[in-house]
Amino acid sequence: MIIGNKAFSHPRLCAVLVPLLCAVLLCSCSLPNKKPEKLQFFAMETVIEITAYNGTGKALEAAKEKIEYYDALFSPEKDGSEIFRINSRSGYATDVSEETAALISTALDIGKKSGGALDIAVYPLVKEWGFISKAYSVPSRDRVDDLLALTGSGAVSVSGNTVTLRSGTEISLGCIAKGYAAQKAAEALRENGVSGAIISLGGNIQTIGEKPGGEKWKIAIVDPANPDGSIGTVCVGDTAVVTSGAYQQNFTENGVFYHHILDPSTGYPSDSGVTSVTIVCPDGAMADGLSTACFVMGIEKSLEYQALYGGFEAIFVNDSKEVFVTDGLADSFSLNESGGYCYGK
Amino acid sequence: MKVAVTAMANNKTVSSRSLIIIFSAVLVACVAAIFIMESFGGEGKRACIYVEGELEYEIELDKVAESYTIELPGNTVLVEKGQISMLEASCPDKLCVKQGCISSGAHSIACLPNRVMITIESAGNGVDAVVG
DSSP, X not given: OHHHHHHHTXXXXXXXXXXXXXXXXXXXXXXXXXXXXXXXXXXXXXXXXXXXXXXXXXXXXXXXXXXXXXHHHHOTTSTTSHHHHHHHTTTSEEEOOHHHHHHHHHHHHHHHHTTSSOOGGGHHHHHHTTTTTSOOOOOOHHXXXXXXXXXXXXXXXXXXXXXXXXXXXXXXXXXXXXXXXXXXXXXXXXXXXXXXXXXXXXXXXXXXXXXXXXXXXXXXXXXXXXEEEXXXXXXXXXXXXXEEXXXXXXXXXXXEEEESOBOTTTSSBOOSSEEEEEEEESSHHHHHHHHHHHHHHHXXXXXXXXXXXXXXXXXXXXXXXXXXXXXXXXXXXXXXXXXXXXXXX | OHHHHHHHHHSSOOOHHHHHHHHHHHHHXXXXXXXXXXXXXXXXXXXXXXXXXXXXXXXXXXXXXXXXXEEETTEEEEEETTEEEEEEEOSSSOHHHHTOXXXXXXOXXXXXXXXXXXXXXXXXXXXXXXXX
């Protein structure tokens, strides 16, 4: 009370000090929140985590609903999904939604441009190897050849919203659907006012905007030889970052290592010399599809693809523990040398 | 308090210097508090165990003195100093058990059939997410 009276006798001083104090307190309140809003759930056969720096529960739920919607729309294993319906009508034309037709076309386009390195029709082979049921086993050469006949160019055709499979062919959008769903979930977050968030969907990362304070997102890339470590980090803005790696799903039979990324030209696990490929691309579906295609193509052909079509950057790790980074990421990638990796030449 | 108030009342005026000192002290205290919160908030390696997307356990791994296990429906988690692993799982493929220990935020352990996820959040590594 007395202090207040005295303060009143120094109005000029108070006019400076009080706002200054208020400003400091306000700044402290607006500092980046240490505990952003997080939502974790299981969908699309993986764990999904959404972290939003200025998000509300409603925004996160909207993003979750999007991912669950696309899981139900695209999962070949879910009765009632559009892909399930296409597969069950193999040999006949099936009308689907515009989105499903468009995503199949995107996958076919990457497949065509990559010389068949991405093929959504390898699904029966993926099942035969046990990568869906997790009952892994190496199929016979004859069985692989029989199933290979159901793949390749002409196995899938799209005309408008009508999809037709060659009789016996079955498809899966597993190589592209997560990236697409992450991209759509990001749109849902933006529509709900979120300007800084990150979506982790298995091996797929989708960032939204920037971190509080305008910093870029720092993404660590898993070390394919030691999944508890990383080969380095890449700093990115608003984009998708997707990795395909031999370490993600595999088994060993009679001492031989087999992983889940099949080469559509052989029907066997890809043997292109890379152990992981990370794609940075603003389009989530493209990033997802290209990570598989580039894994199968290997470094040289992937670089040719990039030179021809562009639109993405990549980080390759080969089986000699060498890391190759495309020019566009040279300044934003930082190698973790303690993991035994070095830049390749 | 009464003494202080009386003492102040006895001073006919509070000088500008006193006022500046009071405000400066409050200002310095605020800045120091913010700095301390920013610098030391959440330091250490914290394992988070989620079941069905709900955070069930938070463990400061660096502070674990003796190893122990946590029983979940379908899974047994082994907590050790600086690391954590899935010891047992009721699922058929047991990928989570085969994954072994994790000790950094670079990778997480997931048991998809039982909807269990273990992550490590390390303060100070500056990484926002892990891809792979």
